[in-house]
Amino acid sequence: MALLVVGSTGTLGRQIVRKALNEGFQVKCLVRSFRKGAFLKEWGAELIYGDLSIVESIPLALYGISAIIDCSTSRANDLHNIELIELKSKYILIESAIKANIKRYIFFSIFNSMNYKDIPLIALKLMIEYRLKISGLNYTIFHLPGFFQGLISQYALPILDKQFVWITSESSLISYINTQDVAKMAIHSLSIDQFNQNTLPLVGNKLWRSLDIINLCEQISGRRAQINTIPVYLLNFLKNCTKLFQWTWNISERLAFIEMLSRGYNTSAQMKEIIYILQIDKKELEELEVYLQEYFESIMKKLKELNCQILSNEKNVNQIEF
Numbered sequence: 001m002a003l004l005v006v007g008s009t010g011t012l013g014r015q016i017v018r019k020a021l022n023e024g025f026q027v028k029c030l031v032r033s034f035r036k037g038a039f040l041k042e043w044g045a046e047l048i049y050g051d052l053s054i055v056e057s058i059p060l061a062l063y064g065i066s067a068i069i070d071c072s073t074s075r076a077n078d079l080h081n082i083e084l085i086e087l088k089s090k091y092i093l094i095e096s097a098i099k100a101n102i103k104r105y106i107f108f109s110i111f112n113s114m115n116y117k118d119i120p121l122i123a124l125k126l127m128i129e130y131r132l133k134i135s136g137l138n139y140t141i142f143h144l145p146g147f148f149q150g151l152i153s154q155y156a157l158p159i160l161d162k163q164f165v166w167i168t169s170e171s172s173l174i175s176y177i178n179t180q181d182v183a184k185m186a187i188h189s190l191s192i193d194q195f196n197q198n199t200l201p202l203v204g205n206k207l208w209r210s211l212d213i214i215n216l217c218e219q220i221s222g223r224r225a226q227i228n229t230i231p232v233y234l235l236n237f238l239k240n241c242t243k244l245f246q247w248t249w250n251i252s253e254r255l256a257f258i259e260m261l262s263r264g265y266n267t268s269a270q271m272k273e274i275i276y277i278l279q280i281d282k283k284e285l286e287e288l289e290v291y292l293q294e295y296f297e298s299i300m301k302k303l304k305e306l307n308c309q310i311l312s313n314e315k316n317v318n319q320i321e322f
């Protein structure tokens with residue numbers, strides 16, 4: 001089966017590509033920069049030029065493809081293109097998939113999206129979900145919570161760097177998941193008919209509050225976090241202010257997303273159906289404790305090596321001077 005991965009350079013996309021290659025799929029990656037996608041080529045994928053903001057480039061990428069996995073989403077620096085990337089280009093991708101008789105189509109949306117229709121980014125996701133549901137394609141929509149990988153810049157790095165960690169006053173419970181686990185299950189789902197025309201949640205096995213994650217990072221790293229709490233009413237105020245200026249639309253979108261998280265995710269919906277269909281044990285999903293432990297250990301090791309290198313360089317310089 002030849003796969004087209006859209007958004008292959010992203011956090012989730014690259015894991016999808018790696019897993020698919022490991023499983024023996026022929027993988028084509030739609031990229032807008034061959035330089036940026038060079039690592040995917042090194043892994044064994046084929047690069048095809050395509051830019052979601054240049055919609056004419058989309059249909060050409062589908063030649064010889066039998067399944068599409070769309071992991072793309074607009075980047076922070078593409079703020080004026082959000083509607084073009086999240087809606088128009090994805091409509092065209094779906095239309096092209098129908099014409100090309102694509103056998104499987106995977107799309108990633110946000111966990112609990114139905115409850116947040118008033119948030120612009122989620123509203124666009126829901127429109128794509130609806131378009132897929134009436135397309136006649138064999139689609140699977142996975143509803144995802146936050147990723148482990150996003151917690152590094154949000155919590156781990158500021159703690160290591162002695163910067164402020166920002167949290168909202170109404171800290172909600174989120175069942176974060178590793179993108180490697182998402183990739184594993186998404187690729188596995190391609191060969192199982194029960195995923196056809198199905199919408200399912202893909203969540204981690206434990207609920208986390210911001211403060212729990214901060215405590216965990218502190219315990220593992222041995223460093224104290226400097227926490228700044230921002231009240232939700234202030235977030236809303238900022239959101240309304242930033243909406244006045246088009247150039248800050250992206251900030252307002254991001255704040256809306258934080259607001260959505262602060263309203264509380266109800267992650268009580270379990271992955272029972274997926275676990276049952278894939279016949280896996282939920283314990284196979286990576287735990288956040290293990291992920292963060294490995295992250296901090298590798299960072300501390302690198303810092304130690306760097307310190308040793310600096311000390312030995314200083315020693316050499318001193319020897320030269322004397």
Ligand SMILES: NC(=O)c1ccc[n+]([C@@H]2O[C@H](COP(=O)([O-])OP(=O)(O)OC[C@H]3O[C@@H](n4cnc5c(N)ncnc54)[C@H](OP(=O)(O)O)[C@@H]3O)[C@@H](O)[C@H]2O)c1
Pocket residue numbers: 006007008009010011012013030031032033036050051052053070071072073074075078085108109110111144145146147150
């Ligand atoms: N991150 C989360 O916590 C989270 C939570 C729930 C759901 N999701 C969903 O999961 C999916 C993957 O998210 P992610 O965090 O992995 O995304 P990401 O890291 O931000 O990656 C976005 C991908 O989209 C590509 N892209 C953006 N604009 C493009 C354009 N004009 N033309 C071609 N490609 C373009 C990017 O390519 P470039 O490298 O060229 O920019 C990149 O490969 C998305 O559907 C997202 O909504 C994410």
